[in-house]
Amino acid sequence: MSVMNMIQALNSAHKVMFERDPTTVVLGEDVGYFGGVFRVTEGLQRDYGKQRCFDAPISENGIVAVAVGMAAYGLKPIAEIQFADYIYPGFDQIVSEAARMRYRSAGDWSLPMVIRSPYGGGIFGGQTHSQSPEALFAHIAGIKTVIPSNPYDAKGLLIAAIEDPDPVVFFEPKRIYNGPFDGYYERPVTPWAKHPAAEVPDGHYTVPLGKAAVAREGEEVTILAYGTMVHVALATAEANGIDAEVIDLRSIVPVDIEAIETSVRKTGRCVVFHEATRTAGFGAELAALVQERCFYHLEAPVARVTGWDTPYPHSMEWAYFPGPVRLGLALKKTLED
């Protein structure tokens, strides 16, 4: 056990897997000697050599494509996309290739590969260092999509993703790399050290893909969240004295439908909460699922609290970010309805 922030936990997951499995390989822009712009791959090249961890040309398309090829060969590549906002040049190789390979070859090839990428806003990154494109991947059959919210999960989920026989897109909310940001941006930053989930085993363990966690038990309303928003949800419930049950989905595909149903059946109310733009976001899927499956338990419509349907504006970051005020207003309305 060590106290780790999220970067350290992700770095530890890499090291554990590099030790256990010689077929694991890391590639991406600046991941080698430098250790990645967020330092997640720090020390890998130094300790395991350039054939296990190396810099890639600035071609997200190429990075994903050669990772596909390496996985087809029999390696377990872990590709870093420097920011999720830059994943689109690799979109075709993810959607048309990585996601389809097992199916179209009827199992002759499978692709145990992970595409990691820092994601989300809250660091004044402007419109091209702040995006949350998870819904685009959720819509693609054949891809699993995972989003951790704390160091313990980050390490366990990343190891599970690396060990998973199918391609996994792994988004790391960069705003909580160093501390569990609760959305109160005016307050001083809390480091992970004070958070129980910063207690991370040094060795191998997994957090299973497709299983949610109950981040807070509650009776009045269910909040479905993932990543940074889990912390915002917890803080908002607290601040407003609302007895919310906060479900940390951890994976969005497959999503833990049991956990969702159990909670919503109990509370009868549901707020879906994410940072991505609203229209056709993953919150739409969650709202659709909840009303399909818990309709007769619902006492109010499922509400969505999300980023706006605009790019992420640099100077108005906090007016864009779905923080405690936006969530608080929606919770109150949902409880009144």
Place this chain on the structure above:
Amino acid sequence: MSVMNMIQALNSAHKVMFERDPTTVVLGEDVGYFGGVFRVTEGLQRDYGKQRCFDAPISENGIVAVAVGMAAYGLKPIAEIQFADYIYPGFDQIVSEAARMRYRSAGDWSLPMVIRSPYGGGIFGGQTHSQSPEALFAHIAGIKTVIPSNPYDAKGLLIAAIEDPDPVVFFEPKRIYNGPFDGYYERPVTPWAKHPAAEVPDGHYTVPLGKAAVAREGEEVTILAYGTMVHVALATAEANGIDAEVIDLRSIVPVDIEAIETSVRKTGRCVVFHEATRTAGFGAELAALVQERCFYHLEAPVARVTGWDTPYPHSMEWAYFPGPVRLGLALKKTLED
């Protein structure tokens, strides 16, 4: 007025605009001398010259990118992507560039451009000539997405899209290019000639973006559909003797929320119907919207009838395609609930 199938109507839209507006330009794979693999651009190069309509290298990325550049210059480019399944290499230029240009330049640049693409299944095209990726575009702020269901609308919507000051993704359900397919694949194909919407004005007219049409009035249940599915919905209602109101959305962004609310308030029940894979499809957005806005009018959960969350399999096309049986079962269940 002439009787036109959808291809002829789309071709006519091009010709009307080529006549009226010398800044309109068409580019795409095989669109020039040959007139496009579906013949939508037939005759344009012959009649307007190679500088107005020309073949492009096989680079969807390049096609979108140079269209962005041409629109930035001041032309109105209409880019054809040969199949919607091949739009992904151009995804970055659409999402990060076309969609963002007006916003990020605070209006200094705007991009009046259209990206047209044949889409959807039902022609035994297998997994890479059958996809319906509209939800991916609906999630992107700054892009309008349009899907016509008949020749009259196809022409009017395409002209509106070309005249629109913002980038429009225009998906053409290829299964209904030649006739209004109702999902009964065992039956002989009906040509457009017999359909009232095949009466198409020869000259200029528009069908406004963002406005739905009531394809069938009804009292029992609302079916929200677009493209090919409009015809399947009509036939299913008929076959099952269900008094469904079928709304043809025509645009999914912006979506005609008034038409949706009006109908669902009236019927109290709603089935959302599309061919795309289900999870995080546009149906999720529709279901979310309907339950958010019509919750207290709903007598049953909003149901989704969609393609499966798998690639589109070649030989099991009709087991994949959301046909009248799938819709019929869902309608019955929704009416019973």
Place this chain on the structure above:
Amino acid sequence: MNDRPERPNRPALSLHVPEPGARPGDPVDFSHIAIPAAGSVRRPDPHAPASETHALVATLVRVLDEEGRAVGPWDPKLDADTLRRILRDMMLVRVYDDRMYRAQRQGKTSFYMKSTGEEAVAVAATHALDRDDMTFPTYRQQGILIARDYPLVTMMCQVYSNKGDPLKGRQLPIMYASKAHGFFTISGNLATQYPQAVGWAMGSAIAGDSRIASAYIGDGSTAEGDFHAACTFAGVYRAPVILNVVNNQWAISTFSGIAGGELTTFAARAVGYGIAGLRVDGNDALAVYAATRWAADRARANLGPTLIELFTYRVEGHSTSDDPSVYRPQNAGAAWPLGDPVERLKRHLVALGEWDEARHQAQHEALDAEVRAAQKEAERQGTLQSDPYQDIPSMFEEVFAELPWHLKEQQAQALAEAEAKRA
């Protein structure tokens, strides 16, 4: 056109749109095609610096001369059995193509693509590789499977999407896949396989393996970003991969000028990436063999990739969905000055005294009979028209290794729907 300034001193620009030399109705004219004499191109050492190949990218490596003799430094000096095997495989590809094309025309399946005139680029190249090297083909290298003895019946079952289809009816006809035969699963999306091959080769290098990869792409498809990614990564990491460009001069209705073919050769791209490059007469099986072997030796010596342009001609339509007579002169293929790869290899064997017209005829008949027999057997397992692969539960399998809850639910729903349809 908005805010166009007045600049009287500047001449007006105009857009150049390349146009092929001949359209329907025009006479076929290949006189602009420069054809160096067989044997005239030097052969650098496979271990030489890449730059030594750069003088060759505008010429054409050719071995078989007009009389069917193998001449010059690129002659791979194959024994007669190997030559006969290559000839037989090419003939088989052609017979197979003809039968399957006809089957599609008879409505037995939805789609087919022939490789007529391009048999050498797949067959001869495959024989120059090790059996366990991995190939990353396009839809036009069915010859690789045939060269590696993939069962004809299974190929046909794939084309028919029937019960015997190893791909469970999921893929469009001709999108074969067989790991055991070193034939990567074909994608409907052009060019994607190219950088994947590079990744596979990088994997082989990382693992300290000795197997190499061989990738194919069409002239038209070189315009995709994937081509650039492949060349860039292959060069940077010296990946043991052969990057073949099959320049058959057409991409559906679009001639290679729209892919940049007016400006230089496709082999010249190698110069820009600083990697080895060769330009080869793709209708000359011996030249194809020799160039492939050269590139394979180089890759195995850890010296990295070679870009090989295989210059050939698409004799038939793009696919069964295409009619080339509406965009190019009829029978352009017959006039192609580099001839037919089958005829040229046949003439060589005959010139060697290792083959004759009678044996050729007999072999053709034997292959025809073999293909017909295979077709019968395949059709016993159904066709797309009569009895396609239909297994509802399987539709949901292999999306992932295991079915998640939502696919299980959808699987059940699909079964209920099938039940309702029967009712």
Place this chain on the structure above:
Amino acid sequence: MNDRPERPNRPALSLHVPEPGARPGDPVDFSHIAIPAAGSVRRPDPHAPASETHALVATLVRVLDEEGRAVGPWDPKLDADTLRRILRDMMLVRVYDDRMYRAQRQGKTSFYMKSTGEEAVAVAATHALDRDDMTFPTYRQQGILIARDYPLVTMMCQVYSNKGDPLKGRQLPIMYASKAHGFFTISGNLATQYPQAVGWAMGSAIAGDSRIASAYIGDGSTAEGDFHAACTFAGVYRAPVILNVVNNQWAISTFSGIAGGELTTFAARAVGYGIAGLRVDGNDALAVYAATRWAADRARANLGPTLIELFTYRVEGHSTSDDPSVYRPQNAGAAWPLGDPVERLKRHLVALGEWDEARHQAQHEALDAEVRAAQKEAERQGTLQSDPYQDIPSMFEEVFAELPWHLKEQQAQALAEAEAKRA
């Protein structure tokens, strides 16, 4: 690693991963950089076939020699006023960069990027274009705006995301945009502007206009598919565009070898596309000017694109988020053998008798005062830290030309939220 076959006769492969010559702690060593003498490279006619430039892609067009004389066929023979103007603009860029860097360090904004050592590639090139040609820059060509007299205060307001920011606080600092100044809106996504520039130039050609486009890309970013699309489309349609590659040898922490720089020059890519290519000393303002003018003349004559590699060195860190001392030797930039563009042009003017140390010093002070005054004025309109652009309704504007219903609703919601925050 699975199913790896036993092949004792084949040697094991291994992956080559390029590595820069020196890492922190190592001595700086640029001895491998070949530097041809100024004036030694011939100058083809701008109307010559592209292939005539191909012999030049491995050399370096240089005009200013070690003594500050302008020599050889590429000397653009500029008058002293133009030379002084270029010098002044480069000096201003440097002073501006220093002030804004400092402002970021003081917490007044979130981010900044300097162009130290690369001033010539933006400034000199811009002066070689017409005022109404359109440029498609990266984030490192602030020199274009300065060369076109964009107001310094407005630039700073953009950097501060304050009330005066013409981009309404939407863009990261340094992502300027100004149509009126022919400066295309900068994207955070690398390389996307490159094929857009080609499209703009195609548009100009289609419209019969005479304006051309000039695009920039970094060495690292050439690996993106957009680079390939740009070169392909520009070549095919002979687009009137200048395709500049600023090879400053670094992409954040990654040296140019990872983009293919170990294998050949970036200018050599021109050979592969069959387009004109030049390789230029990017720290030599006269060489940059001359090459740009050559390419502009060529483009205006409807002869198509030129790829220009501008060979330079990124003297400072990638951005304020970067510390280069952790991945390369300290002060590598100071040892760069091609010197400093400002110093070199200054020496030239001095050698001509058109400049002297005192004027230089006075100009530096005047520019410094100008920038400080501008900064004060800009800061009066706020900084990101103290008083950023804040206008909730505007956040929803210009997503589309008109607000659709859902954005209107969200706008109202955002206003209600702002209200609740105030409460």
